[in-house]
Amino acid sequence: MVVYDEPDTHLDYRHQRTVMDxxxxxxxxxxxSVIVATHSMNLIDGVDIADVVHLKLSDSGRTLVERLDDDTHDGIDFHLGQIAAAVGLRNSVLLHERCFLAVEGPTEQQCVPLLFRLSQGLPLQAAGIALWACDNNEGALHLAGYLVKHHRTVMLMVDADSRTNKHFKTEKLIKAGLDLTKQVSYVGESEGYNELEELFSDLQWAAAANAHWPRPKGQPWSADDFTEHRGGKFSERILYMIKQRAAESSPNGKADMLYALVSMLTTPEEVPQQLRDIFTEVQALAC
Structure with missing residues (x-):
């Protein structure tokens, strides 16, 4: 048995990798067999989460041992470790973050950090919140269920029209252990909208389109161009419209389109009220 105590202390990244090799x-x-005692996040993130043992002091002063473990079936450690890696959660995040905010996909993953920082005045990381995209993946719900079971705080933020998604049906969310009143937010539903993009005003969309995807000279975008697409699949309709009518450039997809709008916002008040309310709830959960 080989035992290391803080083996990478004071080493630069290249030599840290050498020690890991x-x-x-x-x-x-x-x-x-090898045991490594370390506080290095780089080293912790460099091994399988199933091999990490987390030692911490309880309020009573006793040492507690935590690890990714579940006896429901063989191989659960590997399975959950693979899911965590796929959704971008590092070992150190799984061990230390206070709240996990799960969103649908790349659009939210790109835009939520900017919107949260503008709304709350600090980045997600500083608030102790780990953001991860479900990508409409049932495996992400398994991970959410695992985190809830082990008393970690989880919030799921999905579009209102995701109620029809087979992975986010009510019975599956309940099975995962999520509290539908406190841990699941359906974006847009309270205002009769279907998706995140609809929360932003037609004036905001017109301003973004004029700045990033101008129409031929003398034909600026107006709020009315976007208003006429309300009521259906708003994001798909306006993406198609911009691609058809823009003079030269156009967004690469829905994620690129919303990110362009969000990057133009400068004050907390420009962040839709429902998002500000959700961010306040998530920050409170993390505290």
Whole structure:
């Protein structure tokens, strides 16, 4: 058995990787076991989450041992570790973040950090919130269920029209252990909208389109161009319209389109009220 105590202290990144390579080679030997005591997030993030043992002091002063573990079936550690890696959650995040905010996909993953910082005055990381995209993936719900089961705080933020998505049906959310009144937010539903993009005003959309995807000279975008597309799949309709009518450039997709709008906002009041309310709730959960 080989025991290391803070082996990468004071080393630069290149030599930290060298130490990790040495440890991996030792672990690969059939007759060798290795224990590493470390506070290094780089080192913690460099191994399988199932191999991480987290030691912490309880309020009573006793040492508690935490690890990614569940006895529901064989291989659960590997399974959940793979899911966590797929949605971009590092080992250190799984161990230390106070709240996990799950969103639908790349649009939210790109835009929510900007919107949260503008609304709340600090970045997600500083608030102790880890953001991850479900990508309409049932595996993400398994991870959410695992986190809830082990008393971690989780909030799921999805578009109102996701109620029809087979992965986000009410019975599946309940099965995952999520409290539908406190841990699930359907974006737009309270205002009769279907999706995140609809929360932004037609004036905001027109301003973004004029700045990023201008129409032929003398034909600026107006709020009315966007108002006429309300009521259906708003994001798809306006994306198609912009691509058809823009003079030269056009957004690469829905994520690029909304990010262009969001990047133009400068005050908290420009962030839709429903999002500000959700961000306040998530920040309170993280505290």
């Amino acid at each position: 040495i440890i991996r080679k030792q672990c690969a030997l059939p007759h060798v």
